[in-house]
Amino acid sequence: MSPWQNNGDTPITETLMTYRFLVTAPRLAAAGQRALADAGCEVFYIQDAQDANEVERILASQPIDAVISRTVLLSGAAIESCATLRVICKHGVGVTNIDVQAATAAGIPVFTTPGTNTSSVAELTIGLMIGAARKVAYFDRELRAGRWTRTGDGMQLHGRTLGLIGFGQIGRQVAKIAHALGMKVHVFDPALDRDTAGAHVTVENSVQALLTKSNVLSLHCPVNAHTRGMIDAAAIEALPDGSIVINTARGELIDEAALVDALKRGKLAAAGLDTFAHEPLGADDPLAHLSNVVLTPHVGGSTPDALDAVATSAVDACLSYLRGESANSTSCVNPDVLLSDKKVIA
Numbered sequence: 260m261s262p263w264q265n266n267g268d269t270p271i272t273e274t275l276m277t278y279r280f281l282v283t284a285p286r287l288a289a290a291g292q293r294a295l296a297d298a299g300c301e302v303f304y305i306q307d308a309q310d311a312n313e314v315e316r317i318l319a320s321q322p323i324d325a326v327i328s329r330t331v332l333l334s335g336a337a338i339e340s341c342a343t344l345r346v347i348c349k350h351g352v353g354v355t356n357i358d359v360q361a362a363t364a365a366g367i368p369v370f371t372t373p374g375t376n377t378s379s380v381a382e383l384t385i386g387l388m389i390g391a392a393r394k395v396a397y398f399d400r401e402l403r404a405g406r407w408t409r410t411g412d413g414m415q416l417h418g419r420t421l422g423l424i425g426f427g428q429i430g431r432q433v434a435k436i437a438h439a440l441g442m443k444v445h446v447f448d449p450a451l452d453r454d455t456a457g458a459h460v461t462v463e464n465s466v467q468a469l470l471t472k473s474n475v476l477s478l479h480c481p482v483n484a485h486t487r488g489m490i491d492a493a494a495i496e497a498l499p500d501g502s503i504v505i506n507t508a509r510g511e512l513i514d515e516a517a518l519v520d521a522l523k524r525g526k527l528a529a530a531g532l533d534t535f536a537h538e539p540l541g542a543d544d545p546l547a548h549l550s551n552v553v554l555t556p557h558v559g560g561s562t563p564d565a566l567d568a569v570a571t572s573a574v575d576a577c578l579s580y581l582r583g584e585s586a587n588s589t590s591c592v593n594p595d596v597l598l599s600d601k602k603v604i605a
Contacts, residue, residue: 283305370591382436384420473499529551
């Protein structure tokens with residue numbers, strides 16, 4: 260048996276095989292594995308979660324029908340090398356690691372799994388916010404080093420203003436929890452209908468207007484031509500002195516050099532980051548050496564509950580498309596492919 264197959268978790272029954280899946284990670288959550296096994300699918304996994312070359316080798320050598328894409332690069336060359344590839348689904352919502360343009364040129368729809376990890380990401384967002392505001396990681400390090408360091412300079416969140424850029428399902432959940440903490444919540448989202456924002460949310464007309472009011476700024480938007488690097492030096496200067504920046508969305512939203520500079524000189528009090536412009540974060544990265552930054556390794560949606568939900572959603576999206584069932588255009592990042600393929604769109 261190929262070392263790429265099954266990962267030793269799910270037995271393959273030869274007579275039930277219907278489609279071949281590539282999961283660009285060493286494993287998939289148990290619920291996703293069960294869904295693939297129940298459908299009689301043959302599953303290939305990569306052994307190294309960061310090895311884009313391994314992804315290319317499998318796609319070039321195996322008749323793969325569907326890819327469930329985790330965080331490693333899914334390049335245009337990899338996509339183009341597999342003539343049988345019919346559908347891609349991101350295990351999550353951010354598709355910056357997928358060459359969507361190449362997929363579109365090949366007539367391959369790229370789906371995402373929105374809403375499946377909302378609670379887990381929102382909870383980590385709040386955790387990073389509290390950790391950064393109350394210097395939890397710093398005090399933990401001090402105690403472990405034998406120092407009883409009791410400073411009184413943390414930020415109380417009650418009464419402060421939380422600014423949210425992006426107000427989808429995760430942003431709304433964060434707003435709900437923050438309101439319960441006694442925070443004022445202001446949001447900017449160009450797609451937001453003010454009437455559905457909620458009674459406890461103030462909608463701003465621009466990012467600039469939001470920034471000037473945000474004691475805590477939290478990012479919940481996708482990366483695109485308009486948002487890439489949007490939190491740059493100018494945006495950071497617009498924040499009130501001593502603000503906190505939280506990012507559980509995508510690292511490419513922030514100019515990290517400007518962020519480091521602001522953290523070093525005290526313009527920002529702290530930051531809580533789960534995502535980075537370059538992943539994995541290097542040990543020599545300046546962010547890793549700042550005592551006022553709380554770091555987690557892109558695990559916002561990585562709880563058993565969320566992973567099961569995301570995996571199941573990704574499998575269902577791929578199988579539905581492969582079987583010619585109705586395709587959900589709202590979770591497809593290149594829906595024109597569905598139209599050109601004359602698929603029924605829900």
